[in-house]
Amino acid sequence: MSGLVFFSSRSGNTRRFVEKLDLAADRIPIDETEAFPDIRAPYVLICPTYADAHGRGAVHRQVIRFLNAPERRALLRGVIAGGNRNFGATFAQAGGVIARKCNVPVLYRFELAGTDTDIARVKAGLETFWGQECSIPA
Amino acid sequence: MKDTVVSRAVPRAVNWNRLEDDKDLEIWNRLTVNFWLPEKVPLSNDIQSWSQLTPQEQTLTIRVFTGLTLLDTIQNTVGAPTLMEDAITPHEEAVLSNISFMEAVHARSYSSVFSTLCQTDQVDEAFRWSSENEHLQAKSRLILDEYDATSSPLRKKVASVFLESFLFYSGFYLPMHWSSRARLTNTADLIRLIIRDEAIHGYYIGYKFQRGMERLSEAERQEIKDFAFGLMFDLYDIEARYTEQLYDPLGLTEDVKNFLHYNANKALQNLGFEGLFPDEACRVNPAIMAALSPNSDENHDFFSGSGSSYVIGKAVATEDEDWDF
Numbered sequence: 001m002s003g004l005v006f007f008s009s010r011s012g013n014t015r016r017f018v019e020k021l022d023l024a025a026d027r028i029p030i031d032e033t034e035a036f037p038d039i040r041a042p043y044v045l046i047c048p049t050y051a052d053a054h055g056r057g058a059v060h061r062q063v064i065r066f067l068n069a070p071e072r073r074a075l076l077r078g079v080i081a082g083g084n085r086n087f088g089a090t091f092a093q094a095g096g097v098i099a100r101k102c103n104v105p106v107l108y109r110f111e112l113a114g115t116d117t118d119i120a121r122v123k124a125g126l127e128t129f130w131g132q133e134c135s136i137p138a
Numbered sequence: 139m140k141d142t143v144v145s146r147a148v149p150r151a152v153n154w155n156r157l158e159d160d161k162d163l164e165i166w167n168r169l170t171v172n173f174w175l176p177e178k179v180p181l182s183n184d185i186q187s188w189s190q191l192t193p194q195e196q197t198l199t200i201r202v203f204t205g206l207t208l209l210d211t212i213q214n215t216v217g218a219p220t221l222m223e224d225a226i227t228p229h230e231e232a233v234l235s236n237i238s239f240m241e242a243v244h245a246r247s248y249s250s251v252f253s254t255l256c257q258t259d260q261v262d263e264a265f266r267w268s269s270e271n272e273h274l275q276a277k278s279r280l281i282l283d284e285y286d287a288t289s290s291p292l293r294k295k296v297a298s299v300f301l302e303s304f305l306f307y308s309g310f311y312l313p314m315h316w317s318s319r320a321r322l323t324n325t326a327d328l329i330r331l332i333i334r335d336e337a338i339h340g341y342y343i344g345y346k347f348q349r350g351m352e353r354l355s356e357a358e359r360q361e362i363k364d365f366a367f368g369l370m371f372d373l374y375d376i377e378a379r380y381t382e383q384l385y386d387p388l389g390l391t392e393d394v395k396n397f398l399h400y401n402a403n404k405a406l407q408n409l410g411f412e413g414l415f416p417d418e419a420c421r422v423n424p425a426i427m428a429a430l431s432p433n434s435d436e437n438h439d440f441f442s443g444s445g446s447s448y449v450i451g452k453a454v455a456t457e458d459e460d461w462d463f
Contacts, residue, residue: 010161011345012410050164052171053334061460068462078440084404086337088330089433101461107440112407117417125441 002077002130003043007063014048014082016113021123028066036066042075042133044107044126048082049094058093067102077133078107080122085111152228159349162229165342169236172334176247179328181254187321188255198384199312199322200252200260204268205380206309207248209301212278213339214241216285217298221343224291230346237339244332251325273380277305277373284369292354295347296366296409300373303340303405304398306333308381311394311426318425326429333430344408351410366409370402397422 004025008014018025025046026037045067051058067073079102081095092109099106108125110118157163191199218238225231252261268274283289284297310333317326351359377398385391400420403413413420 010349011341012348013407016407016410050168052168054171056171057458059458064458064460068460070463073463084337084341085427085431086333088334088431091431101463105440112404115403115413115417115420121439121441128441 002133003039003041004046004126005037005039005043005066006046007060007066008048009060013113014046017082017110017118018046020114020119023123023126028062030062032062032065036069036072039072039075042077044078044080044129045076045098046080046082047094047098049087049090049092051087051090051093053090055090055093058090058097060094063094063098067098073102076102076104078104078129080108080110081106082110082112082114150228152232154229157229158227159229161342161345162227162233165338166229166233166236168338169233169240169335172338173240174331175243176250176328179247179250179324179331181251181324181328184255184322184324187323191321194387196256196260197264198388199316200256200264201267202309202312202384203248203251204261204264205271205274206306207245208268208274208278209305209309210241210245210248212281213298213301214238214245216282217241217301220285220287220294221298223287224294226346226349233342237342240335240339244335247328247332251328255325271380273376273383277376277380280369280372280376281305290362292347292350292362293365295343295350296362296369299340299344299347299408300369300405302336302343303408304370304402305373305377306336307397307401308377308384308394311385311390311397314426314429315390317429330430340405340408344410348410363411366406366411367414370406370414374398374402393423393426396420397426 004018004021004023005028006014006018006025007028007030008018009030015027026039026043028036028047045063047060047063049058050060067076076098079095079098081092081098083090083092083094085091092106095106095109098104107129108118108122110122114122154163188196218234218241222231222234222238225234281297281301284293289297310329313322313326313329316322351362354362378395381394381398382391385394396419399415400422403415403420406413
């Protein structure tokens with residue numbers, strides 16, 4: 001099984017989602033002066049959505065800065081996005097934006113800190129996903 | 139100059155270039171970009187649709203909307219202003235003043251629906267009904283009791299998040315239900331604007347609640363958490379009876395209750411807590427979920443193979459200046 005990288009602002013919804021997954025995960029710092037985690041292996045990114053009514057600003061600036069580095073971007077395999085269905089068409093839109101920019105699939109979308117069902121599905125899904133990844137010859 | 143004049147406390151002038159909490163600016167920007175007025179929504183396109191509802195369905199709709207008007211009025215005139223007294227940063231007070239005003243816009247927008255679609259006597263009857271409805275009055279009182287100046291800042295925030303993120307939903311269900319049947323679709327557009335605002339309000343006040351909790355001892359945090367779950371139980375009890383009274387005649391009560399459970403859990407998550415209701419009790423009718431988030435590809439799940447493998451946002455402006463590629 002390979003890595004997880006996540007971003008969570010101080011409201012902590014995504015952090016709580018990742019904690020419930022109970023898998024090793026690297027955190028993208030909130031503070032721009034802090035160093036990004038050193039990523040050497042393929043990973044799935046988990047991040048929340050901040051879109052306004054026009055869909056702008058969906059991806060947090062720190063996540064964009066993290067993905068701007070080609071060596072980190074090259075290891076991204078998929079994205080899991082948080083959000084709130086109350087925002088209608090922009091629900092979990094960070095996932096779609098990153099998928100398009102980085103040409104990776106949106107693996108899953110969840111609301112706020114996720115439900116038990118979300119956690120079970122993502123744990124099982126990631127296991128299968130990494131199994132498929134590893135069986136592809138380099 | 140007299141001493142009494144000199145000792146009067148003067149607020150700090152708010153300097154938005156010196157932030158103590160980045161969330162204040164983030165939420166200010168979200169709320170101001172999202173600003174809207176009911177005049178932007180072509181409600182008159184619903185006149186024909188309205189005339190096709192039965193008298194019973196019309197009465198229910200107007201009553202539900204007067205109930206929502208009451209909650210918005212409370213939040214506009216009491217809830218948001220009382221939270222301002224507890225604000226930690228001057229920017230937080232400014233954000234709360236926006237929240238307060240938008241609640242006035244929400245309350246006002248129901249009257250736009252009424253003046254466009256309804257007869258004056260129907261509306262007057264419904265406002266009378268809301269002022270006399272025991273469940274509506276009871277839940278309002280529970281919230282107002284916490285808004286009293288004697289209540290603690292964190293208890294006020296719990297009450298506020300429960301109003302914003304839970305109590306509205308017994309009412310919001312109905313326009314989503316009509317919308318899923320292609321009825322009153324413009325009114326539903328207006329309600330979705332309100333739902334979007336309330337989601338930001340609940341998130342922000344819940345965030346400030348969590349900041350406040352960090353300053354407390356473990357024992358004090360537990361006490362507030364017990365209070366929050368206790369208040370949720372009491373409010374749910376009233377909401378269940380309110381729901382039965384309104385929706386039993388249409389046979390929708392169980393469907394509405396699932397929606398209430400789902401939203402109660404989201405309200406608790408806004409406060410940083412785990413949900414109360416098990417997932418099985420939160421299975422909202424997919425038609426209601428689709429009405430809540432149209433065009434968001436409701437069933438997308440790559441892991442289970444449902445939906446399309448790549449979800450691309452539809453109304454997107456992805457070109458953010460921060461991207462380097």
